[in-house]
Amino acid sequence: MTEELLWRRREDEPRQGLSPGRIVSAAIELADAEGLEGLSMRKVADRLGFTTMSLYRHVPGRDQLVDLMRDEVMTEHPADHDGERGWRARLASVARHAWRIRGRHPWLAEIRGTRRLPGPNAVAHYDYMLSTLTGTALTPSEVIAVVGLVGRFVDAEALLLVESRREERRSGVSEEEWWGARDSLYERLDRYPTISHLWTSGGWNHPEDSFEFGLARLLDGVQALIDERDESRDEICEECGTPLKPATSGRPRVYCSRACQQRAYRKRTKTT
Known part of the structure; x- marks a missing residue:
């Protein structure tokens, strides 16, 4: 059911009364104000003026509600003009x-x-x-x-x-x-040389x-x-001309496969 709710057509929801869209909007407002820890189906129902049980007719539970909330706040897509x-x-x-x-x-x-x-x-x-x-x-x-x-x-x-x-x-x-009221802590920090040096050098003045x-x-x-990757992109196999994948470690690759390496070896031995 969660997938169907996530991929539902918003325009098909009723304009009056309770709906998944209204529930999600109220839940987002609540989470913005109190964090995710303050989110509950009861609090959302209270905000909307409905009973908690009435919400479950539209959204199965809190976990599914959170998934809906996440997708809703991502309605604004990044601009693709770069x-x-x-x-x-x-x-x-x-x-x-x-x-x-x-x-x-x-x-x-x-x-x-x-x-x-x-x-x-x-x-x-x-x-x-x-x-x-x-x-x-x-x-x-x-x-x-x-x-x-x-x-x-x-x-x-x-x-x-x-x-x-x-x-x-x-x-x-x-x-x-809170940090501005920690004078007693700051008085103890002069025994630490690196912190003292960075402090006197202005390291915390403009973080x-x-x-x-x-x-x-x-x-x-x-x-x-x-x-x-770009530097090695044009490297090709000396035997067949196939572009080489970058070596994960060790020496750079010369051949694209063991078979090409063996063919090149046989060619060399024939000419010697």
Whole structure:
């Protein structure tokens, strides 16, 4: 039933009364305000003015509701007008787009599990991310691995937002206020030379943007791999002329297969 709900036609829902769309919208508002831990079918029902049991006629349970919420907030698709700027600019653009969505809905990063069904919007996002690397020297499995790595990085950064907002809701004190009141701790840190050096050098005065810094370093690594693939892309088998796949380790490859290597060896032995 979850798959049918995720891939349903929104325009077929009734305009009046209770519907999956109305339930999902109310649940998103609740999660935005209280985090995923504050989400329950009862609270959503109260927000809508219906009984909890009435919600179950439209959505089977909380887990299915979370899947619907995730797909709904991904309705806004990344703009595909960076095609002329190369893979790196396009992938960075879609990563920032995902980051902005998580800025509005940090609870997205709290959705855990490897068996959550995607809806059409989530699939469209994933397909676009994969397309940013299509045509590069990466192998198909490497394209999939890179996109997964970028996605996990975005979620890891978003979890910091989740944790800080959770603490602020619990304590009523912001991160800046809490750390600003830790004078007794700072007085103890002068015994640590590296921390003291970085402190006096102004290392904490203007901190790096953790998302932008991390994204740039991650993409640097992908760039290095693509450059490495590009350098070996034109290498061909000395025996049959087939393009060679890059060697995973050791010396560069000369032949595309064991058979070509043996044919070349036999040719050499005949001429000697």
